[in-house]
Amino acid sequence: MSKFPLMGVAAAFVASTPLGAVQFQVIRIGDTDGFGYGAASGYTTGTSASNADGLGNLAAGDRLPSLNGNAKVAAGDGDDFDNRSGEGSSAVGAVIGNGTKGAAFTDIALSKSYDTSTAATQVWNHSASASGAGGAFPMPPSATLPNQPGFVFDFFVAWGDITTTTRLFFNLVFGDYDESPAVIHLTSADGSPRGIAINTQGGVDGLIQEASVKLNFNDVFTPFDGGYKGYLAVDFLARDESYTAFDYIEIGVLNDPGSVSVNVPRRVNVADAGSTLALVFAPLLGMFVVGRMAGRTKGA
Ligand SMILES: [Ca+2]
Ligand SMILES: [Ca+2]
Numbered sequence: 001m002s003k004f005p006l007m008g009v010a011a012a013f014v015a016s017t018p019l020g021a022v023q024f025q026v027i028r029i030g031d032t033d034g035f036g037y038g039a040a041s042g043y044t045t046g047t048s049a050s051n052a053d054g055l056g057n058l059a060a061g062d063r064l065p066s067l068n069g070n071a072k073v074a075a076g077d078g079d080d081f082d083n084r085s086g087e088g089s090s091a092v093g094a095v096i097g098n099g100t101k102g103a104a105f106t107d108i109a110l111s112k113s114y115d116t117s118t119a120a121t122q123v124w125n126h127s128a129s130a131s132g133a134g135g136a137f138p139m140p141p142s143a144t145l146p147n148q149p150g151f152v153f154d155f156f157v158a159w160g161d162i163t164t165t166t167r168l169f170f171n172l173v174f175g176d177y178d179e180s181p182a183v184i185h186l187t188s189a190d191g192s193p194r195g196i197a198i199n200t201q202g203g204v205d206g207l208i209q210e211a212s213v214k215l216n217f218n219d220v221f222t223p224f225d226g227g228y229k230g231y232l233a234v235d236f237l238a239r240d241e242s243y244t245a246f247d248y249i250e251i252g253v254l255n256d257p258g259s260v261s262v263n264v265p266r267r268v269n270v271a272d273a274g275s276t277l278a279l280v281f282a283p284l285l286g287m288f289v290v291g292r293m294a295g296r297t298k299g300a
């Protein structure tokens with residue numbers, strides 16, 4: 001219970017929808033705006049349009065823009081950006097707790113060269129259509145790896161707004177992952193860990209991918225006064241990655257338990273809750289977690 005010392009205290013929540021009025025549908029950290037590029041009209045990655053299929057916002061299967069016009073997307077290669085615009089968290093049918101965090105890691109290049117680009121006022125901003133110093137790097141200094149985010153979902157759903165048979169999905173949208181080893185590490189409400197294997201982009205620089213996993217009710221929720229606490233910690237463990245970006249991360253209701261295809265169109269890595277992935281990755285995770293915790297003192 002000590003994991004949620006503030007839950008239940010009214011001041012600990014930011015009300016997004018009235019309690020008891022709306023069925024739980026989703027909680028999201030960051031926003032679904034194509035890494036702040038939207039449809040990325042006019043942006044290219046090498047000779048290709050960054051929005052490869054020309055549909056909607058930048059999404060899985062598209063590529064992060066190479067801002068200096070070459071085919072590479074990398075640290076020190078003219079591609080540092082900060083498209084953040086007051087990123088926060090949102091929810092439908094839930095109240096967001098103070099422990100929810102990580103939005104500052106979205107819509108920004110988590111690049112080893114970010115601080116250098118800041119000093120040179122060469123951090124691109126899509127809305128301004130200009131370069132500048134950019135905002136504060138979320139885990140300074142940028143030159144010290146790992147630069148990867150630690151996300152935490154901390155929320156409350158009232159009794160009438162979810163049933164214990166509800167199946168859930170977890171989804172994370174990221175770009176330019178090309179340095180193995182890496183794994184997405186989930187920590188459930190009861191403290192149990194799980195790993196999601198992810199594939200490198202296979203030579204497609206800047207590739208945007210989604211990682212999804214199905215979750216059981218009990219993986220996320222525990223009973224609490226008047227409803228359920230929701231909790232999930234998500235660490236992107238890639239100790240050697242010098243350049244990545246994240247669009248958003250979410251937990252939602254899985255309306256069709258047989259498929260998560262609506263949420264994971266391409267390059268997906270889907271595993272059922274209770275799979276053996278946690279066992280497969282346990283030794284790897286131990287190594288990563290130790291490394292990650294050592295670097296964690298740098299801040300959220
Ligand atoms: Ca945004
Ligand atoms: Ca580039």
Ligand SMILES: [Ca+2]
Pocket residue numbers: 176177178179241242243244
């Ligand atoms: Ca990379």
Ligand SMILES: [Ca+2]
Pocket residue numbers: 030031032033034035036106107246247248
């Ligand atoms: Ca976003």
